[in-house]
Amino acid sequence: MAFELSPDRGADTGATRAAPARRPPPLPVKIVIAGGFGVGKTTSVGSISEIVPLTTEAEMTSFGAEVDDASHVPDKRTTTVAMDFGCITIDESLKLYLFGTPGQDRFGFMWDDLAHGALGALVIVDCRRMDDCYPAVDYFERLRLPFVVAVNRFDGVVPLDLDTIRWALAIEESTPVLTFDARDKLSVRDALLVVLDRALERARSSMQAKVPS
């Protein structure tokens, strides 16, 4: 599948624009969307992205079925085997990318690629499978990347209260824990805004640290 390149794709895109005035490309910034398998990362990206999320998602194979525990998410038929992402054009010179981390631990090697230079991260939690998000929390804590824990309201219900979740995750007081609905664009937007608030806090404090000289 990967190597069937449409022969006229090049002609298509190459010929349409003769010689337009070329603007420099937008400055790309990114936020990482992390969490366990089937927790709603792809849904979140898709809810707010202005493009259909680009993905290398493939059907979950028998190879993956042994590893991925989908029994709690019976309708989940595919899983992200590489990563999926979407984007939001902030203005003509700034573009926000949302990168979903690979759904399985065995793809952990890609995380450095995803997290390097990120503004922050949204760690999505499913209360039924809290421990799935531990690797993400560990990773971002170690990296000192600003992150927010967002509990996906599956079917509108959060079975645990946020204090319990905070206790279970043993995260710092300053790390926000919130609930959101991955299917709802504005809900995802608000969760991302909390991530950006954290990022802004960090940027301001590190700026102040530099100023006194």
Place this chain on the structure above:
Amino acid sequence: MTGDPSSSERAPTAGALIRPFLSAGATDLGADTAGVEASTGLRPFLLTAGRVAADVSIAIETQVISTELGRASIPSLAFERRDIVAICDGPLALAEIAAQLGLHLGVIRVLVGDLSAEGHIAVYLPNTDVSQDVDTLLRVIRGLRAIS
């Protein structure tokens, strides 16, 4: 670009399962095609002439755009290289190129590095750490708030 980042101690076999062409020693890659398990399609390292190292400063969100030279050279470029130059008529992120062409990100990174060195495409690397830039963050926040 080795199969062993510090973050994946929980998946000791990840490299072997997922990126055989990256975790294998680079020296094996050129000649050893017979002893490898059958796989579907061309293996990624063939597209990069056996190279697995790439310019890691090219991030997944790095914007890539074809140059005049690149667009003029499209007829003389072949296969993936031609496709990359062709689809980068407008700026695309490295990850977008990989997704659109259905190729491994690592392959695209190598090829983009080559094409950039040859002048067929331009790679825009931000020269500051935007993740710590207050003005940039405020712009992103304003932009997101405008979404309804």
